[in-house]
Amino acid sequence: MTDAIRIDGLTVNFGGVHLFSDLTLAVAHGEKTTLTGPSGSGKSTLLRCIMGFAPCAGGNVFVNGENVTHQNIWQVRGQLAYVAQEPELGEGMTRDALTRPFSYRINRRLAYDEQAALRLFAAFLLPVALLEKPAGALSGGEKQRVALIAALLLQRPILLLDEAASALDNASKQAVRDYLCARDDLTILSVSHDIREFALSGAIANMTEIQQETPS
Amino acid sequence: MSASDITYPQLAAGYALLLLPLGMFLWYGVSLISETVLSVLRMTAQLLFVGFYLQVVFQWNNPWINFAWIAVMVMVADASIVRGCGLRVGRFAFPLAVALLAGVLAPLLLFLFVIIRPNPILDARYVIPIAGMILGNCLRADIVGIRGFYEAIHKREKTYLTALAAGATLQEAVLPFMREALEAALRPTIATMATIGVVSLPGMMTGVILGGADPMTAIKYQIAIMLAIFTGTAITVTLAIYLTLSGSFTPYGMLDKDIFKSGKHR
Numbered sequence: 001m002t003d004a005i006r007i008d009g010l011t012v013n014f015g016g017v018h019l020f021s022d023l024t025l026a027v028a029h030g031e032k033t034t035l036t037g038p039s040g041s042g043k044s045t046l047l048r049c050i051m052g053f054a055p056c057a058g059g060n061v062f063v064n065g066e067n068v069t070h071q072n073i074w075q076v077r078g079q080l081a082y083v084a085q086e087p088e089l090g091e092g093m094t095r096d097a098l099t100r101p102f103s104y105r106i107n108r109r110l111a112y113d114e115q116a117a118l119r120l121f122a123a124f125l126l127p128v129a130l131l132e133k134p135a136g137a138l139s140g141g142e143k144q145r146v147a148l149i150a151a152l153l154l155q156r157p158i159l160l161l162d163e164a165a166s167a168l169d170n171a172s173k174q175a176v177r178d179y180l181c182a183r184d185d186l187t188i189l190s191v192s193h194d195i196r197e198f199a200l201s202g203a204i205a206n207m208t209e210i211q212q213e214t215p216s
Numbered sequence: 217m218s219a220s221d222i223t224y225p226q227l228a229a230g231y232a233l234l235l236l237p238l239g240m241f242l243w244y245g246v247s248l249i250s251e252t253v254l255s256v257l258r259m260t261a262q263l264l265f266v267g268f269y270l271q272v273v274f275q276w277n278n279p280w281i282n283f284a285w286i287a288v289m290v291m292v293a294d295a296s297i298v299r300g301c302g303l304r305v306g307r308f309a310f311p312l313a314v315a316l317l318a319g320v321l322a323p324l325l326l327f328l329f330v331i332i333r334p335n336p337i338l339d340a341r342y343v344i345p346i347a348g349m350i351l352g353n354c355l356r357a358d359i360v361g362i363r364g365f366y367e368a369i370h371k372r373e374k375t376y377l378t379a380l381a382a383g384a385t386l387q388e389a390v391l392p393f394m395r396e397a398l399e400a401a402l403r404p405t406i407a408t409m410a411t412i413g414v415v416s417l418p419g420m421m422t423g424v425i426l427g428g429a430d431p432m433t434a435i436k437y438q439i440a441i442m443l444a445i446f447t448g449t450a451i452t453v454t455l456a457i458y459l460t461l462s463g464s465f466t467p468y469g470m471l472d473k474d475i476f477k478s479g480k481h482r
Binding site for chain 1: 372374375377378379380381382383384385388392466467468469470
């Protein structure tokens, strides 16, 4: 069976600076991998490469066995859900941030399910009243959880999280972690600079250990 | 009946007006003196040239020459908009020229063939001033709209990427930015239309009145030109953004930072 995510000899230079090279990583279906490493080691960029947001200098990214190219990235994104570090929810109310993705053609077969959203609000210890608040007025921790809910509502099989719990208090962190680890159907690659702060149940991968040659 | 001519000595007296603002600049130490003098000289030279040129064009009154003059105006506007937006000329000059040409010709042709119907229909006296007014008024709005669009995507990249991550196509992801750009570009024209006549007597109306027409004719021209300007602006902004879209993003949908001229966007 193919891996949900496979990264093969990936090399990335960013703004002329060498970030990482010959990086290899595989995440099996349903696995929950935490990727760690020092700040600036390219963890976030790795997630951005998978999403097609950052250019790769060499190597390949496979999502569900498919080699990601500029031609299929638009379809591949339909299998990935991504929560950026310090996410922005866009204009309008919080509910707009949740419903907006369902207006995109690729998500038309789905419909916004308010009940499912409310269940996630409860699971992540968020007050329902936030739905009626301007999305821009939410706190960092609230934005992170709303962005995670928006990603989960799209029912994508693979979830990419970039420091998704960095602004959360311990109780919320625990709630998010419990929910994610209980979802057997989800493949998760979560980036965390400090695994004592936030780590999922599966393997821990260290940026420095998954490269052939460490950057000098 | 038509506007009485101004003799050159009389016009020279007009320049004497300048002594007042220049004196103020001198008194308050405003460092705009040389800039003002240079601008006035440029204005004089450009208008003298155009006045001379238009005399000739009006005499020939040949549709092809009129069209060629519109093309020249479009190219000059094109260069000034791309520069005003801080975008790279090589990437934007051609698509923007197409957008400007469409945005000028569509309302202009409606103006000529339906609203005024001069004889001959492509009379230089109508074609060139009307095209010039539409183009001149589009200029600032186009800069606001096009620049605002690309700057907003650059500044709020996260919001844009959130849309891409959720599976949006390029068109879907830029839609909110497109909406904002159109709003920003057109709002001043909308405000102008709401106060026109009360706050200011617009240039074209003044011109038509000075030309000897009665005020009712003048306001009809003014209404038609305002509608043409508004439509022309909407067409050029929308078209300019759509035509530059494919060249301004990577195949992965990322904004190509090379479209900006200066290095501050890196």
